[in-house]
Amino acid sequence: MLPDREPLRLGWHCKCPKCGQGDLYKPGITMDLRDKCEICGLDLSKNDSADGPAVFLIFILGFALVPSALILDAWIEPPLWVHTLLWGVIAIGATIGMLRPLKAYIIALQYKHRATDWE
DSSP: OOOOOHHHHHHHHTBOTTTSOSBSBOSSSOOOBOSBOTTTOOBGGGOOOTTHHHHHHHHHHHHHHHHHHHHHHHHHOOOHHHHHHHHHHHHHHHHHHHHHHHHHHHHHHHHHHOGGGGO
16 A cells, blocks of 8 residues: 555645645745645644654754764765765754755644644
């Protein structure tokens, strides 16, 4: 049986978990959710993602970046300042790039599995 990919698609595109068309976030580079979906009127203020997306992101990036840094150090032994610059930029860029879709994914999962909490 294939997994349900709808929450993943909604999360990647940051769309409303009910209609799949309305934008989840306010315009601009912000983590602020809209008060309600402009298409279907779903009250988005009832979401409860809290710090979950940030915690998941810490685990995902920690699992990916620490071994990568150790492997790079074993292969080419760059100076410490190279590690600091390289992994700092990668960690900040990945965090900024992944936080919005991950939060949208968590919201889509919550809506899918606990839709009655939103009504």
